[in-house]
Amino acid sequence: MATVSFWGGVGITGSSKVLIEDRGWRILLDVGLDRPQTELYHHPVRPRQGMELHDRLKVGDAPWIPRLFQGDVVLGTGLEGGSDGKTAVFISHSHVDHIGLVGWIDPRIPIYAAPETVKIREAITTLGRAAQADSSFELIFAEKVMLEGQEPQIRPMNEADPLEFGPFVVTRYRVDHDVPGASGYIVETSEGRVAYTGDIRLHGRHPEWVTTFAKQAAQSDVFVIEGTTLGRKSRDTEDPVTEEQVDKNFTNIVEHTRGLILISLRPRNIERIESFTRIAKTYGRKILWSKEFATFLGAYGLEVQRIDYSAEQLQTIRRSPEKYVIQMGPKDIPWLMDLPVGPDSLFIHSDGDPKLTSQAGQSLRVWLQRYHVGLRTLGTRGHGTPEAIHQIVEWVTPKVVYPVHTHSPELLQPDPPTMRVVPEYARRYPIR
Ligand SMILES: [Zn+2]
Ligand SMILES: [Zn+2]
Incomplete structure (x- = not known):
C-alpha cells in the first residue's frame, strides 16, 4: 500500500515533513528543524553540541523515520539509521524549517533541490566559515553559523523534469515564496499522485509559477498545502x-x-x-x-x-x-x-x-x-492569504487536502468534492 504521513508541521507553523511510502521505498519532502514540541529545549537550554539529532530523537523531538539518518548519529536512540538505498529526499526551499536537519542524513541518500537552493546553501556555508574565523560576525540566519551535522551534498534538480526513483516519479515545479528556489513537488506513486506546495503565496513576483504548479497538480489524490495564515486576523492577511x-x-x-x-x-x-x-x-x-x-x-x-x-x-x-x-x-x-x-x-x-x-x-x-x-x-509576508490558500486548493481540486505548517488546519474549508483531513503526527494515510 502507498501511504503519506506527516512528521512535522502538524498543528504548528513551519517544519513540514511529508513522507511518502510505497512498497518499502520512501520519498521525504523537506527535512526541517522542528519547532520544539517538548518543553525540554527552550533557548538557551539546547541539545548537546554535535549530538543535536540524537538528543532530540531521545526525547521525541525529531522525526522517527528509519533508514534516513547517519547510523552513528542515531546510535543509542533505538532508531534504525543508515541507508538501504530506498530513500530519497527533496527540499522545497532553503528556510531552516524545511532544510535544517539535512546535515544528519546518511550521505548515501540522494538529496535534491532547486539549483538556487543549492546556491543559497553554499553561500550560507561561505558566510559560516567567515563567521568561524571572525567572531565579530553577526549571525544573520536562523541556522546560526552552519547547519547541524555535516555539510550535505545537495543535487540540483531541473524544473519540470521528471525523476524516477524506485516506484516513484518526482517532478519539481517552481512556486512563489520569499526566497529563490522555492519549489513544489508532484510525486507519482503506484497508487496515485501526491502534490506538495512547500511554502507558497500569490502576492509575490511570480503568481504565474503557482498557477502552473496548480495546473500540473490538478486532480491529485493527495494535496499537501501550507496554511500559515489560516486563522490570522491581521490587516496584513486580509489586504496583503x-x-x-x-x-x-x-x-x-x-x-x-x-x-x-x-x-x-x-x-x-x-x-x-x-x-x-x-x-x-x-x-x-x-x-x-x-x-x-x-x-x-x-x-x-x-x-x-x-x-x-x-x-x-x-x-x-x-x-x-x-x-x-x-x-x-x-x-x-x-x-x-x-x-x-x-x-x-x-x-x-x-x-x-x-x-x-x-x-x-x-x-x-x-x-x-x-x-x-x-x-x-515596508514589507510583505512570504505566505499566501487564507483566500489564496483556498484559491490554490480550488485550482487543484484534489480528492483529499492535508493542511500543514499551520496552527489552524481546521480553518481550511474546501468545496466538495475535495475532502479536508487534519493530519495527525506520524499517522499513515492511504493515498487512494
Ligand atoms: Zn516554512
Ligand atoms: Zn519558508
Missing part, C-alpha cells in the same frame, strides 16, 4: 501588500528622502534585494551592505559594496548622505552615533532584523527617536 507594491513604496521613499536612508532586510529575500538595488541606483544611490550581508550576497554571485565604517568611508558618506542607502543589522545600530542622520533621514524596516516586536526592536526605536530619524515599515 504585494512585492510590486513594496517596490513602488520603496521607489517613492527613495525619490522623496533627502538624507541618508537606512534599511533592514532579510538576506534570503534576494529578489527584493536585487530590486531595491536597481531602484536605488535609478535615483543615484548606492546600497552599502554590512559585512555579513556582503559576504553572503557576494558568495551568491551579486556585486555588492560593503560598509566597513572606516573613518574615510564615514567621511565620504557625510559629504553626500543622499547618495547612499545603508543596510543595517542589530549590531550596526550604534553606528548611528557616527552617521550623518537626522530628520532628513529614514530607517526602512523591510522584514529584516531586529524584529520590531522584539526587545532589540525596541532598542532600535529608541535609537531612532534619539537621533530624530523616522521609521517606516
Whole structure:
C-alpha cells in the first residue's frame, strides 16, 4: 500500500515533513528543524553540541523515520539509521524549517533541490566559515553559523523534469515564496499522485509559477498545502501588500528622502534585494551592505559594496548622505552615533532584523527617536492569504487536502468534492 504521513508541521507553523511510502521505498519532502514540541529545549537550554539529532530523537523531538539518518548519529536512540538505498529526499526551499536537519542524513541518500537552493546553501556555508574565523560576525540566519551535522551534498534538480526513483516519479515545479528556489513537488506513486506546495503565496513576483504548479497538480489524490495564515486576523492577511507594491513604496521613499536612508532586510529575500538595488541606483544611490550581508550576497554571485565604517568611508558618506542607502543589522545600530542622520533621514524596516516586536526592536526605536530619524515599515509576508490558500486548493481540486505548517488546519474549508483531513503526527494515510 502507498501511504503519506506527516512528521512535522502538524498543528504548528513551519517544519513540514511529508513522507511518502510505497512498497518499502520512501520519498521525504523537506527535512526541517522542528519547532520544539517538548518543553525540554527552550533557548538557551539546547541539545548537546554535535549530538543535536540524537538528543532530540531521545526525547521525541525529531522525526522517527528509519533508514534516513547517519547510523552513528542515531546510535543509542533505538532508531534504525543508515541507508538501504530506498530513500530519497527533496527540499522545497532553503528556510531552516524545511532544510535544517539535512546535515544528519546518511550521505548515501540522494538529496535534491532547486539549483538556487543549492546556491543559497553554499553561500550560507561561505558566510559560516567567515563567521568561524571572525567572531565579530553577526549571525544573520536562523541556522546560526552552519547547519547541524555535516555539510550535505545537495543535487540540483531541473524544473519540470521528471525523476524516477524506485516506484516513484518526482517532478519539481517552481512556486512563489520569499526566497529563490522555492519549489513544489508532484510525486507519482503506484497508487496515485501526491502534490506538495512547500511554502507558497500569490502576492509575490511570480503568481504565474503557482498557477502552473496548480495546473500540473490538478486532480491529485493527495494535496499537501501550507496554511500559515489560516486563522490570522491581521490587516496584513486580509489586504496583503504585494512585492510590486513594496517596490513602488520603496521607489517613492527613495525619490522623496533627502538624507541618508537606512534599511533592514532579510538576506534570503534576494529578489527584493536585487530590486531595491536597481531602484536605488535609478535615483543615484548606492546600497552599502554590512559585512555579513556582503559576504553572503557576494558568495551568491551579486556585486555588492560593503560598509566597513572606516573613518574615510564615514567621511565620504557625510559629504553626500543622499547618495547612499545603508543596510543595517542589530549590531550596526550604534553606528548611528557616527552617521550623518537626522530628520532628513529614514530607517526602512523591510522584514529584516531586529524584529520590531522584539526587545532589540525596541532598542532600535529608541535609537531612532534619539537621533530624530523616522521609521517606516515596508514589507510583505512570504505566505499566501487564507483566500489564496483556498484559491490554490480550488485550482487543484484534489480528492483529499492535508493542511500543514499551520496552527489552524481546521480553518481550511474546501468545496466538495475535495475532502479536508487534519493530519495527525506520524499517522499513515492511504493515498487512494
Ligand atoms: Zn516554512
Ligand atoms: Zn519558508
